Amino acid sequence: MVPFAGYEMPVQYPAGILKEHLHTREKAGLFDVSHMGQAFLDGDDPAAALEHVTPADVRGLKEGMQRYGLLLNDEGTIKDDFMFSRLAGERAMYIVVNAGTKEGDYAYMAGKFGGSAKITTRFDRALLALQGPAAEAVLARHAPAAAGLTFMKVARMDVAGCPAIVSRSGYTGEDGYEISIEGTDGEKVARALLGEPEVMPIGLGARDSLRLEAGLCLYGHDIDETVNPIEANLTWSVGKRRKMDKDFPAAEKIMDALFNGTAKKRVGILPDGRAPAREGTGIADKSGRVIGTITSGGFGPSLNAPVAMGYVETEFANDGTAIDLIVRGKPMPAKVAPMPFFPHRYKRAN
């Protein structure tokens, strides 16, 4: 157990990180992510309010759908990343932010919204993620309606007899679900799912290696208040309408970065050898000049090879560019590589 964002969290269960990781990709893993910051946002037009702090298209989100967004500060750098949902027939939007930033995020939003929208935090709710190719079969036994959802759809339904908000999403690159329930129902639902033969409990260690192989950012490491969405290579999360209307925080600056480029960019990195390059490792060009830093790095169990991501000067950001990683004082050859490292296997509509 380790302290994480004010919670005691398991790095691994008895199976260990490697087995937990591979099991999730092969069958299904259950993650207790109740530490994340759940809230509801209500008001006359909560979507319009949310657009004051994110460049995502919130107003255009259809009923029954979930979307990824970046929370920006006034300078246009990334305060957090979060998920928002519009539940069918409900005015209030359902939001999930990161654990370590949840208090600050909602205080920041409340300040920006003034009286136009009201945030009700629900840090007392539990959140479980069921991820992996067997997730649908497993969850359908306890919530038949879950099978009808496709990637990024969200609906209220009962899971193991408990009222839940279920979305077909997650942070592993696998098909799967996130299940929000009352805190008092958390253990009952978790035990019901863990009782299924395909399901193994998964700790923080494998959660990290799974999301890294999937090329997904970890807030506070790969993205933070020192980078903007363009540098972070998350331009896809900026809504098309938002780009035209330029009505989000630091829109002029971000649009300028989009059209004229940025000095650095987040990229995927594959070391040539077997030695992992950890967070903080320096990146150099072939002449030895420092051109960036690794922000996440480790071993990818599904690739059976080390994987990393980090920021490099933009001229080195093209896939295949040969670079060196300075590991224990020695240059270790590596290449800039496309992400995800392990293909996403979401169950998309159509």
Next chain:
Amino acid sequence: MSEVRFTDQHEWVRIDGDSATVGITKYAAEQLGDVVFVEVPEAGRNIGAGGEAAVVESVKAASEVYAPIGGEVTEGNTALADDPAKVNADPEGEGWFFKMKIADKGELAKLMTADQYAEFVKGL
């Protein structure tokens, strides 16, 4: 009859005449978790007692392996490069890291016996 000694950095060293075999303890292997990368020293390298000798990385973290005593490396366990999981499967056997020629047997006296190490681990 070979003798095995232990360090507070969780290395073990097995003495056979003037040759020593070094690895990490079962306790260390369990704490590290699944080992995915090992770098062992090349034969001919001279390392002082407590000097950095090898690197072991698990899915969780990287750590150094130090030479429990000084001497010249005679062999690195190159099999670990292809199969680092040996360190978890058999840390005090097939998962050995390197062998060295002992420079000064007197240094062994500073190391823990198996019983002392077991007590030391209990206190952690």
